[in-house]
Amino acid sequence: xxxxxxxxxxxxxxxxxxxxxxxxxxxxxxxxxxxxxxxxxxxxxxxxxxxxxxxxxxxxxxxxxxxxxxxxxxxxxxxxxxxxxxxxxxxxxxxxxxxxxxxxxxxxxxxxxxxxxxxxxxxxxxxxxxxxxxxxxxxxxxxxxxxxxxxxxxxxxxxxxxxxxxxxxxxxxxxxxxxxxxxxxxxxxxxxxxxxxxxxxxxxxxxxxxxxxxxxxxxxxxxxxxxxxxxxxxxxxxxxxxxxxxxxxxxxxxxxxxxxxxxxxxxxxxxxxxxxxxxxxxxxxxxxxxxxxxxxxxxxxxxxxxxxxxxxxxxxxxxxxxxxxxxxxxxxxxxxxxxxxxxxxxxxxxxxxxxxxxxxxxxxxxxxxxxxxxxxxxxxxxxxxxxxxxxxxxxxxxxxxxxxxxxxxxxxxxxxxxxxxxxxxxxxxxxxxxxxxxxxxxxxxxxxxxxxxxxxxxxxxxxxxxxxxxxxxxxxxxxxxxxxxxxxxxxxxxxxxxxxxxxxxxxxxxxxxxxxxxxxxxx
Amino acid sequence: xxxxxxxxxxxxxxxxxxxxxxxxxxxxxxxxxxxxxxxxxxxxxxxxxxxxxxxxxxxxxxxxxxxxxxxxxxxxxxxxx
Numbered sequence: 217x218x219x220x221x222x223x224x225x226x227x228x229x230x231x232x233x234x235x236x237x238x239x240x241x242x243x244x245x246x247x248x249x250x251x252x253x254x255x256x257x258x259x260x261x262x263x264x265x266x267x268x269x270x271x272x273x274x275x276x277x278x279x280x281x282x283x284x285x286x287x288x289x290x291x292x293x294x295x296x297x298x299x300x301x302x303x304x305x306x307x308x309x310x311x312x313x314x315x316x317x318x319x320x321x322x323x324x325x326x327x328x329x330x331x332x333x334x335x336x337x338x339x340x341x342x343x344x345x346x347x348x349x350x351x352x353x354x355x356x357x358x359x360x361x362x363x364x365x366x367x368x369x370x371x372x373x374x375x376x377x378x379x380x381x382x383x384x385x386x387x388x389x390x391x392x393x394x395x396x397x398x399x400x401x402x403x404x405x406x407x408x409x410x411x412x413x414x415x416x417x418x419x420x421x422x423x424x425x426x427x428x429x430x431x432x433x434x435x436x437x438x439x440x441x442x443x444x445x446x447x448x449x450x451x452x453x454x455x456x457x458x459x460x461x462x463x464x465x466x467x468x469x470x471x472x473x474x475x476x477x478x479x480x481x482x483x484x485x486x487x488x489x490x491x492x493x494x495x496x497x498x499x500x501x502x503x504x505x506x507x508x509x510x511x512x513x514x515x516x517x518x519x520x521x522x523x524x525x526x527x528x529x530x531x532x533x534x535x536x537x538x539x540x541x542x543x544x545x546x547x548x549x550x551x552x553x554x555x556x557x558x559x560x561x562x563x564x565x566x567x568x569x570x571x572x573x574x575x576x577x578x579x580x581x582x583x584x585x586x587x588x589x590x591x592x593x594x595x596x597x598x599x600x601x602x603x604x605x606x607x608x609x610x611x612x613x614x615x616x617x618x619x620x621x622x623x624x625x626x627x628x629x630x631x632x633x634x635x636x637x638x639x640x641x642x643x644x645x646x647x648x649x650x651x652x653x654x655x656x657x658x659x660x661x662x663x664x665x666x667x668x669x670x671x672x673x674x675x676x677x678x679x680x681x682x683x684x685x686x687x688x689x690x691x692x693x694x695x696x697x698x699x700x701x702x703x704x705x706x707x708x709x710x711x712x713x714x715x716x717x718x719x720x721x722x723x724x725x726x727x728x729x730x731x732x733x734x735x736x737x738x739x
Numbered sequence: 740x741x742x743x744x745x746x747x748x749x750x751x752x753x754x755x756x757x758x759x760x761x762x763x764x765x766x767x768x769x770x771x772x773x774x775x776x777x778x779x780x781x782x783x784x785x786x787x788x789x790x791x792x793x794x795x796x797x798x799x800x801x802x803x804x805x806x807x808x809x810x811x812x813x814x815x816x817x818x819x820x
Binding site: 277473727734 | 780790791
């Protein structure tokens, strides 16, 4: 009797150790892939100046393709290519391959000489490597989520797969942190040099990927896939079975329109659009805008695990729908608060401040034979409570032969620095935005895994995931710009796109999805 | 509930061509070789229309399946797929 109890204890310990290793191997690799994918986007400005110089139309075309094609076309394509491979040869080797491709291409981007050294070959090489990155990220997630889910017991599938769900946010956090760390240790000029600090995050990747490959090589194939393979029941054509069999295809469509589409826009708006909004619309200085996001992420990330765990108890559907609903209802008030609290006109009204030293630069430009004297002045305004901003004023005087015309001065505000109270309120609001992400994203891996059978799971779940996140989510800034240009009076008009998509997804999800947890994913 | 699913199927079916119409008309309005913004860039519009057209067709098929009652009962086992 005692021996039996001991055996059962050791079996449980072995199971726990195995699942820990599975989660670690899968999560670290996926996190590194996200890190690799994000650093390109975060360093886009520097990369653009090094590889895609302005005024060269070919380079501009290649730049557009590198930014848009990688996310919109290649990511879903990668989902199909690697999803198919994963259902044919197995999860382990497929997501090992995506890791090698991602790490290799990221490291190589850091080694490509700039446009000034090798001309058009530089943007061509960067485009090629960026497309490989898009392909790899398209194949990674489905493999990692499937691999973990197929090891997890039914009552903990949501919790265990939620570790995979933390990786995208932690990858973003590490990318932000490493770039900040490198930037803080050198001047802007050193960072932006042709072989300067901006390349370091790319080089660091090879080290991270090396560790992850070592860990993943030690792992075994998914037990469910191995069983199917031994029994000769794997799919011979996963793409055909996933998308041409009506019964499965209708579930792919339901996954996309009833869950992933809304999740994608909530994710993108809360993490990326919010960051860009703080920097480009509220003009908050680099250090504060980045740390606001970093704190928000730090506080909210544990909730991925919480909502994954909760989804095992109460089902996945209503947690995801609640996250979408919160986004729909609160995006406009939250972003409106950001604008209101950084409105310089309101700061200046009735408040005493100390103007800092004024730096004045004067240039004379000769435009079509007419002298334009442009005088630019910069001064820092500091308030007693710690707030400050930089006022940039530009006066133009046009001097013609007989008369002098003075143009109205252009005033812009940059480097807005918040007082401590407002800073922490902003951190709190970003925390809530990322919390919505944890609600929609935490349970979704388990939800997708349970929708599809083992033999075509990798293919079937990868495509809707990457269309939802890559296409619907990735379009948030573009559609935002489109709406802002068309309806310029409302600075928050860009939010109607994520609100609209999330609303549509919310209605479809509430009506058509089931909240039932599929206990048996072995079929 | 099933009748609401079917009725809304018509909405999803009709929404897809509306999305494509707005994308194409948006492209025609905003493409400008002299413009410097992303929304003036024809390559981006081509990529977006190319990728969104099959998604919109997917929404139409989703609507069609909803009208036909395919979502009245969701499969509970792989044998039903």
